[in-house]
Every structure is written in C-alpha cells, then in structure tokens.
Amino acid sequence: LPQTARLGLQALYLQAAIxxxxxxxxxxxxxxxxxxxxxxxxxxxxxxxxxxxTKDHKRAVMLAEKLEGINVDRQKIMKDAVIHASxxxxxRRESKKILIIAHEEYEEGIIGLVAGxxxxxxxxxxxxxxxxxxxxxxxxxxxxxxNIIEFFRAQKDLFINVGGHPMAAGFTILSExxxxxxxxxxxxxxxxxxxxxxxxxxxxxxxLPFNTISEQLYSHINELSPFGMGNFEPTxxxxxxxxxxxxxLGKE
Numbered sequence: 001l002p003q004t005a006r007l008g009l010q011a012l013y014l015q016a017a018i019x020x021x022x023x024x025x026x027x028x029x030x031x032x033x034x035x036x037x038x039x040x041x042x043x044x045x046x047x048x049x050x051x052x053x054t055k056d057h058k059r060a061v062m063l064a065e066k067l068e069g070i071n072v073d074r075q076k077i078m079k080d081a082v083i084h085a086s087x088x089x090x091x092r093r094e095s096k097k098i099l100i101i102a103h104e105e106y107e108e109g110i111i112g113l114v115a116g117x118x119x120x121x122x123x124x125x126x127x128x129x130x131x132x133x134x135x136x137x138x139x140x141x142x143x144x145x146x147n148i149i150e151f152f153r154a155q156k157d158l159f160i161n162v163g164g165h166p167m168a169a170g171f172t173i174l175s176e177x178x179x180x181x182x183x184x185x186x187x188x189x190x191x192x193x194x195x196x197x198x199x200x201x202x203x204x205x206x207x208l209p210f211n212t213i214s215e216q217l218y219s220h221i222n223e224l225s226p227f228g229m230g231n232f233e234p235t236x237x238x239x240x241x242x243x244x245x246x247x248x249l250g251k252e
Contacts, residue, residue, distance in 0.1 A: 001028070008051035011064035012036075025226045038071035041109025078110045082117045085128060089118065097198065098189035100182045102129035102136065112139035112168065119143060123200045125189070129178060135160065136175045142167050145197050151188070158184060167229070208236040 002020045004010065009032075013020055016031050023032075036048045047070075051063040085101045099118055106114065111128040118126035119141045125148060129138040142148035147166040156162060158181050162171040173181055227233035 001032075006052060007057050007060040008054050008063060011057075011060040012051065012067070015061075015064040015068050024222075025228075034074075035067045035071045038074045039067055042070055042074055042077070042107065074110060077107055078113050078117075081106050081110060081114045081128075085114055085118060086121060089122065096186050096189070097124060097193040098186060099124050099126040100129070100185060101127070102131050102138075102178050102182070104131040106130040108137045111137070112141065112170070115139050115141040124198065125193075127185070129173075131178065132175055134175055135172055136178060138171045138173065140164070140169050140171075142169075143197065144201070146193060151185075151192070155184060155188065203235060204237045205234045206236055208238050210238040210241050213238070 001009070001023045012018075012032065012035060016035065018027055018031060036051075039045055039047045047063055047066060051060065051067060054060050054063065084103065084105075088101050088103075089099055099122060101118075106128060108130045111130050115126040115128040118124075118128070123143060125140065125142045125146055127138055127140040129136050140148055140152075149162075149164045149166055149169045152159065152162050152164075152169055152171065158173065158177070160172040160174065162169060164170055221234065224231070225233075
C-alpha cells in the first residue's frame with residue numbers, strides 16, 4: 001500500500017491526510033477501508049472500484065473527494081441511527097439478554113455498524129433490523145464466548161437465509177415475522193446465555209513491570225501484527241503505577 005502506483009489510492013491518501021510512510025492496521029481498518037466501503041453501504045460500490053482502477057489523475061481526485069463526502073454522510077446516518085436505537089433500548093422496561101431493534105429508516109448498509117456500537121454500549125449481543133415492505137435484513141454482533149451463528153442455525157426455520165461467523169452474522173426474514181423472530185430469539189437467549197458470559201472482561205496476557213515499557217518493546221510487539229481474529233493484540237497490566245498527569249483528548 002505505501003508504494004502503490006494506483007492514482008486512486010494516492011488521491012485517497014492525500015484526501016484523508018494519511019502519512020504513506022506509516023500505513024498499518026489502523027490506517028487500513030479505520031481510514032482507508034471505511035472510505036472504500038462507504039459508497040457500497042449507501043449507494044453503489046462502483047465508485048470505489050472506479051477509484052482503484054482509474055489512470056486519470058483528475059478523475060482520481062474527484063472520486064476520492066466524492067468517497068470522502070459519502071463517508072461523512074455515512075457517519076452522520078450511523079450516528080443518528082445509534083442514538084435512535086439506544087433510545088429504543090433505554091425505553092424498554094424489561095431487561096433482555098439480547099438486544100433486538102427493528103426500524104424502517106435504518107439503512108441496510110449501516111445496521112452492522114449500529115449493532116457493533118450497541119454491543120460496546122450495553123455488552124449484550126445486538127441485532128439491528130432494517131425493516132422492509134416484504135422482507136427485512138438483519139445484522140448482528142456478538143460478545144466473546146457466545147457463538148452467534150450457531151445460535152441462529154439452531155433456529156434456521158426463522159430465516160429466509162442466514163450466514164456469518166461466531167462474532168457476527170446477517171440474515172433475511174419476512175417482515176411480517178419480525179415480532180415472532182424477536183420473541184423466539186429473546187426466549188432462547190434467556191435460556192442459553194449465562195450471567196458470566198454477560199460480564200464484560202478484560203483478558204490480561206501478562207503483567208508488565210512499568211520500567212520495561214519502551215519504544216523498543218513496542219516495536220517488537222508490532223512485529224507480530226497484523227492483529228485481529230485469531231491473533232489478538234496483547235493486553236498488559238502494570239500495577240502500583242502513579243498517574244502524574246491527565247488531560248482530555250479528542251473533540252468530545
């Protein structure tokens with residue numbers, strides 16, 4: 001990626017203010033990919049394909065700017081949907097072991113992102129459904145230790161189709177069956193999910209003496225990247241550390 005000759009990626013790097021000497025997992029996952037994915041989430045993925053294929057510099061700049069704008073729109077739509085979904089969850093008096101939210105205004109392309117935010121906020125498996133006229137699409141994000149695709153496949157008759165992996169899945173159902181699907185999955189989750197599974201945990205790999213933390217150690221750890229499913233980023237703890245200074249970073 002740093003040495004790419006593709007004019008579209010070069011234009012995207014410039015548009016997103018990416019330092020090409022340090023493109024890593026973060027840049028790919030949180031800067032490059034969201035911009036390439038945004039058009040497919042809201043419109044058509046063709047503009048992303050055109051960006052990657054173009055050999056015209058002006059067209060590359062134009063497409064990079066367009067994808068940037070679409071990504072900004074995607075962020076706003078997602079933020080509004082997250083607020084709406086969170087409000088629906090908070091209005092429910094009864095506590096459930098799985099969150100299931102359905103609405104006709106949720107864009108199909110962002111429901112997985114919304115489900116992920118709900119998991120972060122409530123630490124419960126979350127299903128967000130984009131309600132359609134005849135059929136509806138659902139996307140789900142799970143929590144550690146709860147295999148969501150096995151959970152769905154045990155009730156496969158509920159779905160027109162379903163697919164995914166232990167931590168995330170998607171499905172299609174008949175819109176007229178949404179309430180039935182919701183009740184069935186809520187009742188099943190009540191039986192199979194334990195209190196222990198619903199406790200947010202931080203898994204510590206190693207206790208690290210504070211005086212061993214250095215740029216050299218950080219560099220050695222980064223040699224094990226890319227981190228992700230199957231190769232999680234290590235988590236360390238240092239004890240008896242005194243906080244000397246603190247300050248707030250970021251817009252909020």
